[in-house]
Amino acid sequence: MRVLVTGGAGYIGGTAAAILLERGFDVTVLDDCSTGHLEAVDSRATFINGSILDNATVAKALQGVEAVLHFSAKSLVGESVTKPEIYWNTNVNGxxxxxxxxRTAGIKKIVFSSTAAxxxxxKEIPITENSETKPTNPYGASKLAVDYMLTSEAIAHEIAAISLRYFNVAGALKSSSGWLAERHDPETHLIPNILRASDTAPxxxxxxxxxxxxxxxxxxxxHVVDLIEAHILALGAATAGSHQIINLGSGGGYSVREVITATEKVLGRQVPAEFVERRAGDPAVLIADITKAESILGWKPSQNIEDMVRDTWDSFQ
Ligand SMILES: NC(=O)c1ccc[n+]([C@@H]2O[C@H](COP(=O)([O-])OP(=O)(O)OC[C@H]3O[C@@H](n4cnc5c(N)ncnc54)[C@H](O)[C@@H]3O)[C@@H](O)[C@H]2O)c1
Known part of the structure; x- marks a missing residue:
């Protein structure tokens, strides 16, 4: 079975392509490398270097494909506030x-990267899929718009669709061609930033x-590997005419201090850190209820915070 991985030069899409290939799937990657990296594209995949915003390119990428894992997107919350048009264009028009x-090609299965945003x-913790959706930035709103799009199209056109709402993805994969890890610019995620902290830049x-x-x-x-496992299970669980929304997290949470402590354990040294003012719009606690992922996908996360920190650290070496 051939799967199209959009955003397969990125952190999560690149990891997905590598794992799918290991499992015997054929993979096509579509990516414009705007935030991804050419060298993250698995050499065994068919690579279409182009934009999801170009119909002819997308049609070419869909040749011979039976299902789509749709990762490509812009995903910087701060940028989405200052340049919302990029988010509505890439995420929604894409x-x-x-x-x-x-629809033109008759492909009817899609798994979409939605988000806790x-x-x-x-209002309630843990967050279930029935919790209120009220995004506080254009990034989250653009992803929610796609969720609505999928619900209506699944019903109208017999699409089998699953939106996976990720919480904080972390960790890395050592694939046959080397480490696949987070390389966002700017990096806004906690674990790579803890690992890069120094006395001069705490x-x-x-x-x-x-x-x-x-x-x-x-x-x-x-962990990104647990996350991709859930995507592969979602390919099997998606049913025609239905759009399911499923949270993916660990079902538990770690405070920033706890992540620092886990990192100090992995590194065997203290992490330089300084406390600054709260950031506007940061909720105190975000924890996923993952009961639905367990019941519908038969999925459970297997890796803990130290695994995520260790793999990220190893990928830096
Ligand atoms: N990393 C997380 O913690 C997290 C959490 C929730 C949801 N997500 C979602 O997961 C997906 C992957 O995130 P990531 O962290 O791997 O980000 P990433 O930036 O590493 O990957 C996104 C990929 O999409 C590609 N892309 C962007 N615009 C494109 C376009 N117009 N045409 C073709 N390709 C394009 C980029 O070049 C990049 O390779 C995104 O949809 C993101 O919103 C990520």
């Missing part, structure tokens, strides 16, 4: 073009007075 070309500031911890046990924010982290 999905629109992909679905149009899938669709929920905004949660880690900035935003707020020490949150209503949590140790005063720092709590987030739910999921």
């Amino acid at each position: 999905a629109r073009i992909l679905l149009d070309e899938m 669709t929920y905004g500031e949660p 880690l900035k911890v935003f707020g020490s007075d949150w209503p949590t046990q140790d005063g720092t924010c709590i987030r739910d982290y999921i």
Whole structure:
């Protein structure tokens, strides 16, 4: 079975392509390398170097494909506030073009990278798929728009669709061609930033007075390999005419202080850190309820925070 991986030069899409190939799938990657990296594209994949915003390119990428894993997107929250047009275009129009070309080609299965950012500031913890969706930035809103798009098209056109709402993805994969790891620019994710902290550029911890046990924010982290496992299960679980939304996290949370402690354990040394003001719009706690992933996909995460930190650290060496 051939799968199209959009965004397969990126962190998560590149990892997905490598694991799919290991499992015997044929893979086509479509990526314009705008935030991804050419060398992250698995050499065994068919690579289409182009944009999801170009119909002819998407049609070419869909040749011989039976299912799509749609990772390509812009995903910097701050940039989405200052340049929302990029997010509506790449994330929403990109999905629109992909679905149009899938319909023309008769391809009816899609797994979409949605996000916890669709929920905004949660009223309840853990967050279930029935929790209110009220994104606090254009990035989350653009992903929520695609979720709505998928719900309507699944019903109208017998599409089998699953949106996976990721919480904080971390960790790395050592593939046959080397490490596949986070290389965002700017890097806004905690674990790579903790690992890069130094005496001259200490880690900035935003707020020490949150209503949590140790005063720092709590987030739910999921290893990228566990995340891709859920995508492969979703390919099997998606059913025609239905769009399912499923959270992917660990079902538990770690405070920033706890992630620092886990990192210090892995590194065997202290991490230089300084406390600064809270950031506007940061919720105190984000934890996923993952009961639905367990019941529908038969999935459970297998790796813990130290695994995520260790793999990221090893990928840096
Ligand atoms: N990393 C996380 O913690 C996280 C959390 C929630 C959701 N997500 C979602 O997961 C997906 C992958 O995230 P990532 O961290 O791997 O990001 P990434 O930036 O590493 O990967 C995105 C890829 O999409 C490609 N792309 C962007 N615009 C494109 C276009 N117009 N045409 C073709 N390709 C294009 C980029 O070049 C890049 O390779 C995104 O949809 C993101 O919103 C990520």
